[in-house]
Amino acid sequence: MTLNLTFYVSLQKLNSPTLSVNSDGFIPMLSKLDDCIEYVSSHPNFKDYPVYLAKFKQCLSRARHFMKIHIVNTMQHLTSQLTKRDPMGLTNADNAFTLYYVKYRAAAPKVRSLIEQIEQRAEKIPEYHQLLDEVHQxxxxxxxxxxxxxxxxxxxxxxxxxxxxxxxLVAALKTTAIQGGPTYSLSQQPWAQPAKINDIVMTTYRVMKSKLPGTLQSMSLYLANRDTEFILFKPVREEYSGEDLQIVACPSMEQINLLLSVNK
Structure with missing residues (x-):
C-alpha cells in the first residue's frame, strides 16, 4: 500500500494552477491515477480505504475538469473565430467547405490526444463516460x-x-444534404474498425440464435426469405472488403438459412 500511496504525492500536481493538459507528463499522470484507483478499489479491507479512494477520486475529478475546460475552450474559441469571420453565418459555396470543415480539422490535433484518452477509459470508468458525453454535446x-x-x-x-x-423540394433538400459536406467511409471510423464490427456481428448472431424461435412465430414469412441475410448485412458488405470483411466475419447466407431451418 505504501508504494501506491506515494503516487498520491505526485498527483498533487493536479492542484497546481499552472498545470497544462498539453504537458508531457499529463497523460502518464492519468495512467498513474487509473492504477491508484484500481489498486485501492481492489483492497477495500485496508484501514483507510475510504479516505484514500476519496482522495484519488478527487484527483480524477480535477483531471476531468482540466480536460473538459481545455476541449470546450478550444471548440468555443474556434466557433467564435469563425462566427466573427462570417457574423451572419451565410457563407457562399466557395468558402463553405473551408469555413465549416477545414478549420475544424486543423484544430483537431489540439484535442485529439485528450479525447482518445477519454474514449479509452469511457467504457470502464463512469466518470470518463460522462465526460465523453459532455464533450460530444x-x-x-x-x-x-x-x-x-x-x-x-x-x-x-x-x-x-x-x-x-x-x-x-424533397429532391432539392436531398441533394443539398448529400453535397453539404465531406463524405466518410464507415470502415475508416475508429468506432467501426473491422474487429469491433466483428464483436457486434458475433453478439447479434448469438442473440439471433437464442431469440429466433420466438421471432420466427411472428415473422416467419419475412425470415424464411432467402434474401433476408443479404438485406441485413448489405451495409457491412458495401463498406468492407477483402481482409477487413474476413475479420468482420458476417455469417454467410448458408449459415443463416441453416439457422432458420433448424429453428423452424
Missing amino acids: CYLDQRELLLSPSITSTITDLTKQNIKDHCA
Whole structure:
C-alpha cells in the first residue's frame, strides 16, 4: 500500500494552477491515477480505504475538469473565430467547405490526444463516460451555432423556389444534404474498425440464435426469405472488403438459412 500511496504525492500536481493538459507528463499522470484507483478499489479491507479512494477520486475529478475546460475552450474559441469571420453565418459555396470543415480539422490535433484518452477509459470508468458525453454535446452545440444560420437560410430559399412542387423540394433538400459536406467511409471510423464490427456481428448472431424461435412465430414469412441475410448485412458488405470483411466475419447466407431451418 505504501508504494501506491506515494503516487498520491505526485498527483498533487493536479492542484497546481499552472498545470497544462498539453504537458508531457499529463497523460502518464492519468495512467498513474487509473492504477491508484484500481489498486485501492481492489483492497477495500485496508484501514483507510475510504479516505484514500476519496482522495484519488478527487484527483480524477480535477483531471476531468482540466480536460473538459481545455476541449470546450478550444471548440468555443474556434466557433467564435469563425462566427466573427462570417457574423451572419451565410457563407457562399466557395468558402463553405473551408469555413465549416477545414478549420475544424486543423484544430483537431489540439484535442485529439485528450479525447482518445477519454474514449479509452469511457467504457470502464463512469466518470470518463460522462465526460465523453459532455464533450460530444459541446461539439454538437458549437456545430449547431455555426451551421444553423446557413442551413436555415438554404431550406428557406429552397422552399420558396419549390413552394408549389413538394417532390422537387424533397429532391432539392436531398441533394443539398448529400453535397453539404465531406463524405466518410464507415470502415475508416475508429468506432467501426473491422474487429469491433466483428464483436457486434458475433453478439447479434448469438442473440439471433437464442431469440429466433420466438421471432420466427411472428415473422416467419419475412425470415424464411432467402434474401433476408443479404438485406441485413448489405451495409457491412458495401463498406468492407477483402481482409477487413474476413475479420468482420458476417455469417454467410448458408449459415443463416441453416439457422432458420433448424429453428423452424
